[in-house]
Amino acid sequence: MNLLLGATTVGLIFALLSLGTLLSFRVLRSLDLTTDGTFTTGAAVSCALLAHGAPPAAATLAGCLAGALCGVTTGLIHTRWRVDVILAGILVMTALYSVDLWVMRGGNLSLAGQATLFEQATGAVNGGGAALSREVVSLILLALLAGGLALALGSFASTDLGLALRATGSSPRMARALAIDTGLATIIGLGLANALIGLSGALFAQYQGFANISMGVGIIVTGLASVILGEALFPQRTIRQRLVAALLGAVVFRLLIAAALWAGLDPNALRLVTAVFVLVALTIPAVIRRLRRSIHA
């Protein structure tokens, strides 16, 4: 039961990562490798501020804003200097490694004894007379946050600006012909995506009680796996459905991992398994098409 609860909670934290990945990878059609750096930076900034006694909500928001800044930087390098988006992401991610070491004053920053967002929320709820554990309160808080953000993004997607961002990814020549500044749209989109990823990192660090310089390594693959799993399991007709699918995909993915670990999977094999999963999921449609063609031929 506790395993299930914990996996769902972490899944909801990764749901924000998944929403950010959906935005960059599917909506803008850019593979944004800033993600790995952003996740750690969001964690590092929020933990450093908490360690200096900042209120948890402010520290979390700062992690989110730091993420947005990372995304905007990649977007500027990509659109203004015409550096390939993958290289731009790698450059920012690499630079962020140093930034994170400075921010954390080392490779690790423990929050032992610090009240995080989750302790604060638990205190507030139980101060009102309830007697809920930190686990349960965290789960509720994150479900509200992830659900609320997915709804807000769904609403944003059908505003003039939201449509402009989507058109930029879907058909950039059409977007420019309809007077959309596709460079600016890309910068805004990557900023928004990385804001979500930075927030995800900030919450993850507070949930586990520490930030670590390598916590973001390969995290983009987790984001991709969540998005793809969501696409495979849930309807994709509208943009709202796609957002909900990405959210739920992250939770399902986390539950699958928990089940695999519980069944005895070597934890060291996790990244390998995740990478293979993404590879298979991305290539299966092409393989099926080829098989169909050869059957019809």
Added chain:
Amino acid sequence: MPEPSLEVHQLAHTFHRGTPYETTALQGVDLTLEPGAFVVVLGSNGSGKSTLLNAIAGSLQTESGTIRVDGTDVTKWPAHRRARLIARVFQDPFVGTASDMTVLENLAIASTRGLRRGLGRPLASTRRAELRDAVSRLGLGLEERLDTPMGMLSGGQRQALTLLMAMLVRPSLLLLDEHTAALDPRSAELLLRLTQSFVAAEGLTTLMVTHSLPQAVRLGNRILVMHRGEVAYDLTGAQKRRARVEDLLARFEELRRSDMLDADAAALLRRSYA
């Protein structure tokens, strides 16, 4: 006297300058379109007609020359900024619309061309009704499919919508880039009729590039024939009205013969001096 809708002055461009692949695409083109003009541009492959269109739209920055739209110098403007004044229909129906967005969403984006895009809600019911009315002008029944993803429609339907989208915000200049070339004959005919009636109804200044001589004869009130990056023939007024496909073919033949003469002259020079 109103400002001309389009003034192109001494537009010149060479691709791959300084390499063995150097190609002069435009060599000092001058062109003025008065408001309401409908100009058809003809020319063989490599004549510079597509380069001219791309240069006007801003997807190509030429090496020299100036472009003014409604009297505003747009030479330094990027394509998306020029799009406030210039609307464009591409040859490829899949480029002019976004496949994974619905018909209504595509229309909504087109309905804010040149306006500031903020957090307004273009899909709200009043604007939906306006856009629905606009789509019904096409007479294709697409007003019943506003929530269908664009990717589900045929090339002809998408191209008709692209044409409509170009006109939702009245452009100072409409560019048609071989916009029927990728369609089957029936869809191409439909699109031509829509083009004719929309351009006439709105009195739009239009520049249409085409390979089709019958289209050039049928549409517009002026024909430009491009050759080697220059305007070789400019048929206006009665000349345009009298022009038949055979006349245009004869002009092309004339150009081809002068090319051969040039080649003969070059061969002669080589023989004499080399």
